[in-house]
Amino acid sequence: MPPITVAVDANGADLGPAEVAAGAALAAQRGVRVLLHGPAHEIGPVPAGVEVVDAPLSIAKAPDPALAVRSSPEASIVLATKAVAEGRADALVSGGSTGAALAAGLFTIKRARGIHRPALALPMPVPGAPVLLLDVGANVEVRPEHLVQFAFMGAAFAQAVLGVAAPRVALLSNGEEPGRGTPDVVAAHARLAQVSGGALEFVGNVEGTQVTEGVADVVVMDGFTGNVTLKLMEGVSSKLMRTIRDVAVQSPRGRLGGLLLRRPLRALRADLDPELTGGAYMLGLRRVGVVAHGRFTRTGFARAIDVAARAVREDVVGRTLAALDAAGALRPAPSSETPASVQAP
Amino acid sequence: MPPITVAVDANGADLGPAEVAAGAALAAQRGVRVLLHGPAHEIGPVPAGVEVVDAPLSIAKAPDPALAVRSSPEASIVLATKAVAEGRADALVSGGSTGAALAAGLFTIKRARGIHRPALALPMPVPGAPVLLLDVGANVEVRPEHLVQFAFMGAAFAQAVLGVAAPRVALLSNGEEPGRGTPDVVAAHARLAQVSGGALEFVGNVEGTQVTEGVADVVVMDGFTGNVTLKLMEGVSSKLMRTIRDVAVQSPRGRLGGLLLRRPLRALRADLDPELTGGAYMLGLRRVGVVAHGRFTRTGFARAIDVAARAVREDVVGRTLAALDAAGALRPAPSSETPASVQAP
Numbered sequence: 022m023p024p025i026t027v028a029v030d031a032n033g034a035d036l037g038p039a040e041v042a043a044g045a046a047l048a049a050q051r052g053v054r055v056l057l058h059g060p061a062h063e064i065g066p067v068p069a070g071v072e073v074v075d076a077p078l079s080i081a082k083a084p085d086p087a088l089a090v091r092s093s094p095e096a097s098i099v100l101a102t103k104a105v106a107e108g109r110a111d112a113l114v115s116g117g118s119t120g121a122a123l124a125a126g127l128f129t130i131k132r133a134r135g136i137h138r139p140a141l142a143l144p145m146p147v148p149g150a151p152v153l154l155l156d157v158g159a160n161v162e163v164r165p166e167h168l169v170q171f172a173f174m175g176a177a178f179a180q181a182v183l184g185v186a187a188p189r190v191a192l193l194s195n196g197e198e199p200g201r202g203t204p205d206v207v208a209a210h211a212r213l214a215q216v217s218g219g220a221l222e223f224v225g226n227v228e229g230t231q232v233t234e235g236v237a238d239v240v241v242m243d244g245f246t247g248n249v250t251l252k253l254m255e256g257v258s259s260k261l262m263r264t265i266r267d268v269a270v271q272s273p274r275g276r277l278g279g280l281l282l283r284r285p286l287r288a289l290r291a292d293l294d295p296e297l298t299g300g301a302y303m304l305g306l307r308r309v310g311v312v313a314h315g316r317f318t319r320t321g322f323a324r325a326i327d328v329a330a331r332a333v334r335e336d337v338v339g340r341t342l343a344a345l346d347a348a349g350a351l352r353p354a355p356s357s358e359t360p361a362s363v364q365a366p
Numbered sequence: 367m368p369p370i371t372v373a374v375d376a377n378g379a380d381l382g383p384a385e386v387a388a389g390a391a392l393a394a395q396r397g398v399r400v401l402l403h404g405p406a407h408e409i410g411p412v413p414a415g416v417e418v419v420d421a422p423l424s425i426a427k428a429p430d431p432a433l434a435v436r437s438s439p440e441a442s443i444v445l446a447t448k449a450v451a452e453g454r455a456d457a458l459v460s461g462g463s464t465g466a467a468l469a470a471g472l473f474t475i476k477r478a479r480g481i482h483r484p485a486l487a488l489p490m491p492v493p494g495a496p497v498l499l500l501d502v503g504a505n506v507e508v509r510p511e512h513l514v515q516f517a518f519m520g521a522a523f524a525q526a527v528l529g530v531a532a533p534r535v536a537l538l539s540n541g542e543e544p545g546r547g548t549p550d551v552v553a554a555h556a557r558l559a560q561v562s563g564g565a566l567e568f569v570g571n572v573e574g575t576q577v578t579e580g581v582a583d584v585v586v587m588d589g590f591t592g593n594v595t596l597k598l599m600e601g602v603s604s605k606l607m608r609t610i611r612d613v614a615v616q617s618p619r620g621r622l623g624g625l626l627l628r629r630p631l632r633a634l635r636a637d638l639d640p641e642l643t644g645g646a647y648m649l650g651l652r653r654v655g656v657v658a659h660g661r662f663t664r665t666g667f668a669r670a671i672d673v674a675a676r677a678v679r680e681d682v683v684g685r686t687l688a689a690l691d692a693a694g695a696l697r698p699a700p701s702s703e704t705p706a707s708v709q710a711p
């Protein structure tokens with residue numbers, strides 16, 4: 022089997038392109054071939070297994086990513102997506118900007134045939150109850166058929182890449198009953214209830230309290246709610262940890278208690294490290310794309326490249342389309358629909 | 367000044383009508399007059415300052431609250447809202463069912479003139495950064511003008527009842543920039559930016575990470591997102607506390623640390639006790655309504671009655687309408703709009 026090639030955009034990372042290159046080197050050691058797009062002079066000596074494409078232009082901070090993609094054919098993310106679109110690479114990894122990666126993915130790699138909208142999926146490392154959330158920000162507004170496709174896209178990814186044998190898929194709503202939610206959620210519920218059984222085990226609606234309870238492996242929502250959801254989870258966890266620390270340091274007893282808990286809490290934090298998940302996954306394009314978090318170190322970028330390669334090996338795109346086809350949930354005919362508007366999470 | 371009278375529905379509480387009656391007795395001791403609607407034989411001896419209206423029929427568990435309200439004129443919540451509508455009481459407190467209280471409030475107390483939709487507002491006791499969230503579940507779908515009114519309703523409540531001198535009001539969105547969010551959120555942002563300055567200090571959009579950071583006193587959202595938000599906050603906090611405990615008990619060191627932290631954490635939990643907030647507030651009706659949580663003990667019900675009385679004394683309804691009028695944000699003419707569909711959070 023030929024090695025899998027991943028096109029990587031080295032721009033956009035907080036620690037700079039050299040850190041992404043270091044991550045690429047780690048992934049290359051494990052057998053992945055990397056086409057690294059970024060400013061060659063910042064990347065430095067080229068690691069073994071990595072091919073550098075000099076692309077100094079970054080649009081990672083562009084205020085209007087879609088416009089930047091269309092007007093900057095030399096931008097590193099555009100060149101990286103082109104390598105994928107033209108078959109020189111099998112998957113994409115972006116070093117930071119979600120908006121630019123989504124826009125370039127849509128314009129260059131393009132939606133897979135039969136897919137209405139790509140979605141951004143994020144594996145959340147909830148202890149004992151890991152859960153894949155999608156859409157976490159690609160589409161602020163969706164129609165029921167989009168939510169239905171997201172369910173299949175998430176299930177195929179969870180099965181092929183996250184190793185969940187029979188993914189349980191839920192819709193996020195404001196109540197468990199099938200009639201609860203916005204009209205779009207209610208309509209998506211009705212359709213998912215009909216197609217459940219094959220590639221998809223639809224477990225109905227979950228409420229906010231249940232997202233962290235392990236009742237579903239995949240939780241589906243529109244991109245506005247998804248962005249709010251993941252950022253609330255981050256914000257509430259961080260606030261609670263700080264509050265507990267603040268409360269603990271107020272007494273000698275509490276300080277000692279905090280000291281004794283330091284080691285187990287550090288271990289917990291390591292388990293919850295977002296770098297272990299590789300980042301957010303663009304699903305629904307002709308090839309898989311991974312958006313690493315700009316804050317990642319080389320470990321996280323290497324992980325993103327590894328997971329992208331795994332998604333290629335396990336044929337996530339093919340499995341998704343086959344499951345949608347079997348369920349009659351592919352978009353019927355080539356439409357003239359304009360590409361979805363893109364907002365970064 | 368004559369005492370303020372609060373109509374209370376004793377049905378729907380997990381601990382039964384007698385617990386609500388005990389809460390009413392506590393509030394009555396502090397000078398509030400209570401009209402308690404519920405099954406007289408379960409309420410037992412009538413406390414001083416409390417008048418019991420025998421109303422054994424409960425629709426707190428009815429699957430379709432709106433239908434139950436229309437078809438059950440003798441239900442305790444309907445009789446309690448009638449007492450408010452007819453001027454025999456100044457405010458409403460419900461012992462549990464949000465759906466029934468909202469439906470009965472809309473049908474009987476009715477929307478205040480110029481209000482599009484009532485909203486449910488919930489004070490969240492975030493340590494060092496308390497925040498009022500609305501709408502947390504009355505309206506799964508809203509229009510921009512509804513979000514604008516929610517902003518004024520929340521600001522007036524925060525000022526009059528929660529004691530925030532100049533409430534900072536934000537919109538929850540998927541990005542801070544004015545152009546981020548659903549089209550409805552973007553439109554509401556544009557309008558709020560214009561009217562900001564008088565009764566309202568509009569601080570723009572906040573993301574999910576910022577809800578617990580104290581950057582706004584009032585955060586406005588549609589009722590679907592609001593329900594998801596409050597339930598995620600509950601779920602994530604609870605999951606994190608359990609995870610820390612599970613991690614701590616795995617080693618003798620951790621167990622000792624947990625033991626030493628028990629007292630400060632208990633104090634923290636007491637500060638965060640939802641009973642202290644009184645429950646969720648129905649704003650936008652002709653009179654204020656409070657929906658206590660069904661899990662509350664007498665302390666929480668007494669607090670709900672106290673806050674309802676305070677809202678009357680401080681004229682939350684009048685202040686809200688005056689601020690909306692000054693901002694030109696009242697609904698222009700009596701419309702034939704049908705009442706909002708109601709879903710419990």
